[in-house]
Amino acid sequence: MLIDFFLHLKAKKLPVSTREFLTLLEALKERVAGNSIDDFYFLARTCLVKDETHYDKFDRAFGEYFKGVEQVPGLEADIPEEWLKMMMKKHLTPEEKAKLEKLGWDKLMEEFKKRLKEQKGRHQGGSKWIGTGGSSPFGHGGYHPEGIRIGGESAGNRTAIKVWENREYRNLDDTVELGTRNIKVALRRLRRFAREGAEDELDMDGTIAGTARNAGWLDIKMRPERHNKVKVLLFLDIGGSMDDHIKVCEELFSAAKSEFKHLEYFYFHNCIYDYVWKDNRRRHGERFPLWDVMHKYGEDYKVVVVGDATMSPYEVLQPGGSVEYANEEAGAVWLQRMLDTWPRAVWLNPEPERLWDYRHSIELIRTIFNSRMFPLTLAGLERAMRELNK
Amino acid sequence: MRFEGTDSYVATPDLMLAVNAAITLQRPLLIKGEPGTGKTMLAEEVAAALGIPLLQWHVKSTTKAQQGLYEYDAVSRLRDSQLGDEKVKDISNYIVKGVLWQAFEQGKPSVILIDEVDKADIEFPNDLLRELDRMEFYVYETRQTIRAAVRPIVIITSNNEKELPDAFLRRCFFHYIKFPDKETMGRIVDVHFPNLKQNLLREAMEVFFELREVPGMKKKPSTSELIDWLKLLVAEDIPPEALRSKDRKVVVPPLAGALLKNEQDVHLFERLVYMARQNR
Numbered sequence: 001m002l003i004d005f006f007l008h009l010k011a012k013k014l015p016v017s018t019r020e021f022l023t024l025l026e027a028l029k030e031r032v033a034g035n036s037i038d039d040f041y042f043l044a045r046t047c048l049v050k051d052e053t054h055y056d057k058f059d060r061a062f063g064e065y066f067k068g069v070e071q072v073p074g075l076e077a078d079i080p081e082e083w084l085k086m087m088m089k090k091h092l093t094p095e096e097k098a099k100l101e102k103l104g105w106d107k108l109m110e111e112f113k114k115r116l117k118e119q120k121g122r123h124q125g126g127s128k129w130i131g132t133g134g135s136s137p138f139g140h141g142g143y144h145p146e147g148i149r150i151g152g153e154s155a156g157n158r159t160a161i162k163v164w165e166n167r168e169y170r171n172l173d174d175t176v177e178l179g180t181r182n183i184k185v186a187l188r189r190l191r192r193f194a195r196e197g198a199e200d201e202l203d204m205d206g207t208i209a210g211t212a213r214n215a216g217w218l219d220i221k222m223r224p225e226r227h228n229k230v231k232v233l234l235f236l237d238i239g240g241s242m243d244d245h246i247k248v249c250e251e252l253f254s255a256a257k258s259e260f261k262h263l264e265y266f267y268f269h270n271c272i273y274d275y276v277w278k279d280n281r282r283r284h285g286e287r288f289p290l291w292d293v294m295h296k297y298g299e300d301y302k303v304v305v306v307g308d309a310t311m312s313p314y315e316v317l318q319p320g321g322s323v324e325y326a327n328e329e330a331g332a333v334w335l336q337r338m339l340d341t342w343p344r345a346v347w348l349n350p351e352p353e354r355l356w357d358y359r360h361s362i363e364l365i366r367t368i369f370n371s372r373m374f375p376l377t378l379a380g381l382e383r384a385m386r387e388l389n390k
Numbered sequence: 391m392r393f394e395g396t397d398s399y400v401a402t403p404d405l406m407l408a409v410n411a412a413i414t415l416q417r418p419l420l421i422k423g424e425p426g427t428g429k430t431m432l433a434e435e436v437a438a439a440l441g442i443p444l445l446q447w448h449v450k451s452t453t454k455a456q457q458g459l460y461e462y463d464a465v466s467r468l469r470d471s472q473l474g475d476e477k478v479k480d481i482s483n484y485i486v487k488g489v490l491w492q493a494f495e496q497g498k499p500s501v502i503l504i505d506e507v508d509k510a511d512i513e514f515p516n517d518l519l520r521e522l523d524r525m526e527f528y529v530y531e532t533r534q535t536i537r538a539a540v541r542p543i544v545i546i547t548s549n550n551e552k553e554l555p556d557a558f559l560r561r562c563f564f565h566y567i568k569f570p571d572k573e574t575m576g577r578i579v580d581v582h583f584p585n586l587k588q589n590l591l592r593e594a595m596e597v598f599f600e601l602r603e604v605p606g607m608k609k610k611p612s613t614s615e616l617i618d619w620l621k622l623l624v625a626e627d628i629p630p631e632a633l634r635s636k637d638r639k640v641v642v643p644p645l646a647g648a649l650l651k652n653e654q655d656v657h658l659f660e661r662l663v664y665m666a667r668q669n670r
């Protein structure tokens with residue numbers, strides 16, 4: 001049954017691996033934790049979750065799983081945990097303990113399921129069932145959670161809030177919106193400190209060490225120059241429906257500026273058409289035709305568009321749909337042209353991902369971008385960067 | 391061996407469990423948490439509580455994994471060779487043992503602290519995978535394998551500046567020290583200042599937790615800052631009433647420099663206090 005727990009975590013998108021799961025079983029076997037469900041919760045967390053951004057997800061998954069179990073028929077009897085522990089000590093002889101150890105994982109699972117069935121059929125929380133269930137935490141590791149589960153149910157009845165229901169780690173979840181600091185962490189992903197290319201830098205330390213190793217014969221070492229190869233074009237949606245997001249946008253922008261050597265940025269409004277501009281105050285005086293931009297910056301540039309993509313569908317689909325001027329070609333055509341020029345492009349959307357389905361224009365642009373639209377959260381940004389690095 | 395906290399260190403049950411799991415299953419324990427929540431202290435306290443030696447390895451941006459194992463001091467060998475020193479014939483004279491080597495040859499349990507592992511290059515944790523897994527490594531210069539007779543307890547701290555590789559994480563236990571609640575904080579302060587005046591402590595804690603609640607704070611004051619601040623309050627003998635001063639001229643609590651480390655935060659705080667007074 002603990003396998004179910006593991007699979008449940010996996011289904012909830014927690015990055016848990018088999019190795020970690022085995023560690024948890026080992027820890028249970030070594031009896032690192034006590035018998036209470038809180039102990040099991042802490043132990044499972046310390047074994048399986050390796051990043052505090054997943055704590056909240058784990059809390060929810062844990063709660064769901066153990067709540068579901070409480071509804072298993074035959075477990076409705078309220079069994080106090082202390083009483084269970086007492087019963088276990090009373091009922092288990094050393095021989096029985098040894099037998100439990102010997103039975104092994106699968107056998108135990110079967111045994112337990114059988115008991116459960118029996119329980120449903122004949123007993124109403126009878127002593128046999130409780131005795132068996134109670135012995136479980138002292139048995140094999142896999143069996144332990146069964147005992148815990150029963151304890152958990154009663155613990156829930158006695159204390160108002162369970163630890164994992166506090167959801168204290170919600171703020172650490174990386175699916176919330178960005179601040180300047182976490183943007184930097186994610187943008188660093190974009191940098192590739194690949195040491196490649198010509199050997200064109202004298203490696204001073206290497207030369208000294210090499211010479212010393214040679215007992216005095218000069219041994220010159222060269223190394224490739226370390227440089228940031230990533231070139232980025234940034235398109236920022238400005239004004240209009242973006243006004244709520246402008247702060248987030250600027251944070252991303254200011255972070256991005258210090259991260260790349262080759263970074264060019266342009267502003268647009270709602271959707272990208274014939275022109276983009278560099279200075280929002282002089283947006284009408286100083287415009288750059290998108291054709292020129294596409295010719296100037298080669299296909300090795302990676303394109304990041306930041307915009308909420310929230311507009312009327314006409315602005316994307318119809319020629320002349322722009323709210324600012326009569327555009328000869330539709331926004332969709334221009335977007336497609338951009339993607340043809342720069343195959344590696346992503347769209348970052350500050351709107352929460354759950355709202356995307358309700359906006360027609362978002363759906364449109366997402367289709368044009370081949371689903372490469374990501375929310376402007378740390379997790380979304382990481383996905384976007386990974387996409388760009390592919 | 392079980393760790394149950396010490397007289398000078400308050401460990402929450404979940405932290406104790408994580409430490410004990412790491413001790414029992416002999417796997418490294420990775421500790422993260424807000425700055426000033428006692429990550430580095432933990433290793434010292436575990437070593438002290440269990441009465442075993444502590445070996446510290448403070449990681450910097452230039453630290454290489456190799457340095458924790460051993461270093462070959464080629465430069466002094468070169469010098470010796472030019473001076474015609476006899477020592478030069480044996481290469482093992484120039485092998486400098488690193489922290490892990492020292493721990494491995496103890497022959498009894500010890501605690502290794504790898505502090506701020508995220509400061510180093512991204513490949514650093516990967517380079518230590520096998521060493522921490524098998525607790526052994528190979529010395530190429532002298533062609534010997536160093537193996538730990540007794541597996542040391544490894545505690546690793548991280549400040550989250552870089553993401554650690556998955557392969558590394560899978561081999562560790564992980565614990566995130568969350569910021570202590572009021573009750574735990576009370577116990578922590580008790581441990582540091584057993585004779586603190588009760589009302590001073592109460593007032594100080596109120597101010598402290600209020601300060602942490604201020605929105606938009608760049609650097610929230612942490613436990614170690616509270617301890618410093620209390621130290622100052624006690625040293626200056628500030629009366630508890632001063633912390634709740636109704637005097638309009640006093641804007642920021644006394645000696646707040648110990649709590650607010652960022653000029654912008656001080657400004658923000660002053661502005662908020664000012665606005666609050668205006669509304670009154």
